[in-house]
Amino acid sequence: MNERRLTPLDRLLAGINDALTTVAVPAGRAARDYPAADIDEVELDARAKAHAAGLMRVNHAGEIAAQGLYQGHAVVARDEKISAQMRQSAQEEFDHLAWCEQRLAELGDGPSKLNSLWYVGSFAIGAASGVFGDKWSLGFIKETEQQVCEHLSGHLQGLPDEDARSRAVVAQMRDEEREHGEKAAAAGAAELPRPVKDLMRLTSKLMTSTAYRL
Numbered sequence: 539m540n541e542r543r544l545t546p547l548d549r550l551l552a553g554i555n556d557a558l559t560t561v562a563v564p565a566g567r568a569a570r571d572y573p574a575a576d577i578d579e580v581e582l583d584a585r586a587k588a589h590a591a592g593l594m595r596v597n598h599a600g601e602i603a604a605q606g607l608y609q610g611h612a613v614v615a616r617d618e619k620i621s622a623q624m625r626q627s628a629q630e631e632f633d634h635l636a637w638c639e640q641r642l643a644e645l646g647d648g649p650s651k652l653n654s655l656w657y658v659g660s661f662a663i664g665a666a667s668g669v670f671g672d673k674w675s676l677g678f679i680k681e682t683e684q685q686v687c688e689h690l691s692g693h694l695q696g697l698p699d700e701d702a703r704s705r706a707v708v709a710q711m712r713d714e715e716r717e718h719g720e721k722a723a724a725a726g727a728a729e730l731p732r733p734v735k736d737l738m739r740l741t742s743k744l745m746t747s748t749a750y751r752l
């Protein structure tokens with residue numbers, strides 16, 4: 539089948555459409571099975587439940603930000619193949635988003651109230667880093683995914699031991715974030731300068747500590 543080349547306007551309109559789909563709750567159906575589908579729900583005490591919900595809300599906000607980043611990159615990517623690759627990763631991130639939303643609902647809680655802010659901020663950062671060229675935007679993706687992997691590993695330790703359903707969701711997400719990072723590296727990602735990496739850590743710390751509560 540012939541694939542039509544997307545004009546910048548096509549990409550922008552697709553981006554706006556993606557944005558509206560992303561921030562809407564419910565996010566929609568994941569294309570793949572829920573990782574916790576076969577795991578029994580256990581009754582958590584109120585404190586453990588609230589903590590698990592806080593962590594899953596952080597992860598949900600992270601996935602909103604991932605949508606913004608990938609879609610922002612895709613809009614400005616110069617190479618059509620890289621743009622398509624980013625859209626594909628964004629689709630997998632969409633499953634993560636839907637899974638986090640489902641787990642939050644199961645824990646009797648809901649997403650961050652600041653989702654639109656996380657999305658718009660990340661979209662702007664994604665598009666801005668793409669302006670410097672594909673190898674830098676790929677470098678940004680590689681670094682982001684690496685930091686997200688570390689962050690999710692921390693959550694696997696921090697989640698209540700008995701909350702196997704949240705763990706299953708987070709573990710699968712972490713494996714896929716690792717693959718996204720490797721894909722970006724293989725596509726020619728540049729290594730970001732240390733101060734940029736530090737700034738990214740700082741920004742995500744701000745976002746995660748806010749989304750835990752709000």
Ligand SMILES: [Fe+2]
Pocket residue numbers: 601604630631634711715
């Ligand atoms: Fe993700």
Ligand SMILES: [Fe+2]
Pocket residue numbers: 604627631683714715718
């Ligand atoms: Fe990812």
